[in-house]
Amino acid sequence: MDSVFDELYKKYHHDVFQFLFYMVSHKETAEDLMQEVYIRVLKSYDRFEGKSAEKTWLFSIARNVAIDHFRKHKNWKDRIMEKFDWSKQQIKADDSLPEELAILSEEVQHLYKVLKVCTLDQKMVIILRYIQERSIIETAETLGWTESKVKTTQHRALKALKKHMEEWSREEEYNEKKQLER
Amino acid sequence: MKKNNWSDEQLKSLLGQFPSIKDERDPKVIYQRIEAGKTKYRPRRPWLMPAVATVFALLLCIVIGESFFRPNNSNYSLSDSSKMEKSEYIAISEDRDNLENSSSYQMKGQADEIQKQQTSNPLITEAVYQEDVGNKELLTYPIPDKNVQVAVPVSILVDNPENLSKFDLYKKYMDVINEDTWGLENYYPFNGKVEYDTENKTVIIDFSDDLTSLGSFGSDNFLNSIVYQQLESIGAKKMEFKQNGQNGVVVGNRELNVMDYHPLENRGYFLLSDSKDNETALYVPWEAPYHDIETAISNMSKDIPEYGLSASIPENISFDKIIKNTDENELVLHFSNDSSLAEDKHTVRAIETILLTAKDFEFKTVKFENAKLEQIGKFTMDEDINVPVAANKREIAE
Numbered sequence: 001m002d003s004v005f006d007e008l009y010k011k012y013h014h015d016v017f018q019f020l021f022y023m024v025s026h027k028e029t030a031e032d033l034m035q036e037v038y039i040r041v042l043k044s045y046d047r048f049e050g051k052s053a054e055k056t057w058l059f060s061i062a063r064n065v066a067i068d069h070f071r072k073h074k075n076w077k078d079r080i081m082e083k084f085d086w087s088k089q090q091i092k093a094d095d096s097l098p099e100e101l102a103i104l105s106e107e108v109q110h111l112y113k114v115l116k117v118c119t120l121d122q123k124m125v126i127i128l129r130y131i132q133e134r135s136i137i138e139t140a141e142t143l144g145w146t147e148s149k150v151k152t153t154q155h156r157a158l159k160a161l162k163k164h165m166e167e168w169s170r171e172e173e174y175n176e177k178k179q180l181e182r
Numbered sequence: 183m184k185k186n187n188w189s190d191e192q193l194k195s196l197l198g199q200f201p202s203i204k205d206e207r208d209p210k211v212i213y214q215r216i217e218a219g220k221t222k223y224r225p226r227r228p229w230l231m232p233a234v235a236t237v238f239a240l241l242l243c244i245v246i247g248e249s250f251f252r253p254n255n256s257n258y259s260l261s262d263s264s265k266m267e268k269s270e271y272i273a274i275s276e277d278r279d280n281l282e283n284s285s286s287y288q289m290k291g292q293a294d295e296i297q298k299q300q301t302s303n304p305l306i307t308e309a310v311y312q313e314d315v316g317n318k319e320l321l322t323y324p325i326p327d328k329n330v331q332v333a334v335p336v337s338i339l340v341d342n343p344e345n346l347s348k349f350d351l352y353k354k355y356m357d358v359i360n361e362d363t364w365g366l367e368n369y370y371p372f373n374g375k376v377e378y379d380t381e382n383k384t385v386i387i388d389f390s391d392d393l394t395s396l397g398s399f400g401s402d403n404f405l406n407s408i409v410y411q412q413l414e415s416i417g418a419k420k421m422e423f424k425q426n427g428q429n430g431v432v433v434g435n436r437e438l439n440v441m442d443y444h445p446l447e448n449r450g451y452f453l454l455s456d457s458k459d460n461e462t463a464l465y466v467p468w469e470a471p472y473h474d475i476e477t478a479i480s481n482m483s484k485d486i487p488e489y490g491l492s493a494s495i496p497e498n499i500s501f502d503k504i505i506k507n508t509d510e511n512e513l514v515l516h517f518s519n520d521s522s523l524a525e526d527k528h529t530v531r532a533i534e535t536i537l538l539t540a541k542d543f544e545f546k547t548v549k550f551e552n553a554k555l556e557q558i559g560k561f562t563m564d565e566d567i568n569v570p571v572a573a574n575k576r577e578i579a580e
Contacts, residue, residue, distance in 0.1 A: 005209075005213055005216070009212070013205065014202075017203070017204070018202060018203050022203070031205060031207065034212070035215050042216065044488075060488055064330070067330055068328075098201075098203060104199060104201065107196055108199050108200065111193070111196050119432065131198075161193055162188045162190070162193060165193065
């Protein structure tokens with residue numbers, strides 16, 4: 001096995017895979033994207049000059065692979081889906097929970113589904129800051145952003161999540177009341 | 183009972199409970215798949231089979247249905263009459279359909295022809311020069327590369343027999359250009375309405391629900407490069423963004439309402455290649471401006487691997503003197519004695535990317551000294567060379 005791959009795998013595989021998984025909410029897609037990250041990394045590794053940290057470089061490639069995935073995915077898949085009104089099936093498929101999440105509380109499960117409402121930038125910040133528990137400085141370094149951009153994005157992301165969680169809570173409360181009345 | 187008010191802290195605590203998702207595959211298996219994928223990457227497409235099946239079923243319905251509704255083989259089509267009003271649009275899209283459906287596939291054929299020329303004639307130039315323009319109109323479209331990392335300005339020269347405004351002409355050819363044949367991302371036309379307020383020189387884009395035309399980009403410079411290039415080509419001052427008729431759109435971290443035009447300047451040009459040996463290449467201005475042309479030229483001999491860009495000035499070329507004659511808008515570059523220029527595509531690309539970079543720094547001409555060669559391709563090395571008007575000249579079928 002290639003020594004570069006071996007080293008990158010040991011050092012970063014888990015973090016990058018988890019990042020991609022929460023970006024796309026689909027394990028098999030994350031596996032495919034992870035491979036694409038390695039392909040791009042290994043193709044240009046000999047030209048990597050070490051100006052940014054290796055980890056930052058790897059994440060910037062992962063980020064671009066994810067963005068690329070969403071654009072291509074949307075361009076073709078959604079056009080076909082929209083034409084044949086298969087949107088319901090699609091939501092259902094995307095909403096399937098991985099085993100690791102299915103055993104957690106209803107709130108956590110719903111928050112996972114709600115993560116979808118965030119823009120890609122917001123999602124990246126949420127994953128790095130709160131799921132991978134990085135500091136603002138580390139997140140800024142990883143994404144190649146300024147700290148203030150991380151702060152603004154995280155503020156907007158939490159606001160978007162809050163709005164949807166509150167809507168869901170109100171709906172749940174209404175449904176519970178209705179059931180009690182019966 | 184569920185909470186009606188969620189605080190940031192509660193949300194953070196729930197996010198902290200998200201499980202650690204592991205890739206359980208053996209690293210050896212992953213490596214094998216990477217090795218296989220290096221030659222060809224094919225992401226899984228779970229929707230493909232149902233889509234193919236549905237298209238097939240629909241085709242079957244059309245074939246069967248046709249026998250009930252069309253007793254003879256006349257050329258009448260239900261949709262023809264409804265399409266008549268939008269004659270111009272139809273003409274363009276039908277042209278496109280015909281092109282794509284025709285066996286010769288003329289547009290792709292022409293693009294392939296350029297690629298062949300690039301490989302068969304290594305000294306062919308890729309930029310657009312004033313003498314190329316003549317009576318034609320120059321339209322430059324910024325198009326993202328396949329990885330949606332960099333904006334590539336691609337230029338076409340078109341006739342304008344109907345005397346359309348620059349905006350109308352630009353919009354017309356958004357439907358005609360085929361980015362795929364140039365190895366770029368399918369980007370035009372926009373998913374929405376595009377209009378022009380002549381009085382205020384403002385382009386108004388009203389997106390439908392899908393905002394993927396703008397994407398969610400980590401770098402503001404990327405979006406700026408795209409929008410400024412579009413405004414520059416049209417000669418507009420502003421771009422206004424709407425979504426479903428409402429003012430403003432949210433793209434990534436930005437809330438966009440209006441973007442004012444800023445001149446595209448002080449950028450250095452690099453190469454975007456389809457392969458490591460740079461067989462064919464497009465010229466790409468790096469999105470962030472440089473402080474001075476010396477820095478730009480020095481950086482152009484290094485790759486930007488994160489963005490898939492290669493150095494445009496090869497290792498065998500270096501300069502020991504750069505003189506800026508600002509009064510005459512002339513840039514003088516003196517090759518070092520170590521430089522060994524060859525009459526090949528790498529040298530032609532280096533010259534052209536330097537000329538384009540000089541244009542970005544507002545120079546009108548460039549003079550190369552100590553080249554030791556009189557002629558490289560179309561360039562006479564001991565004379566002042568006029569800078570091009572645009573990068574990446576491509577042909578389209580009309």
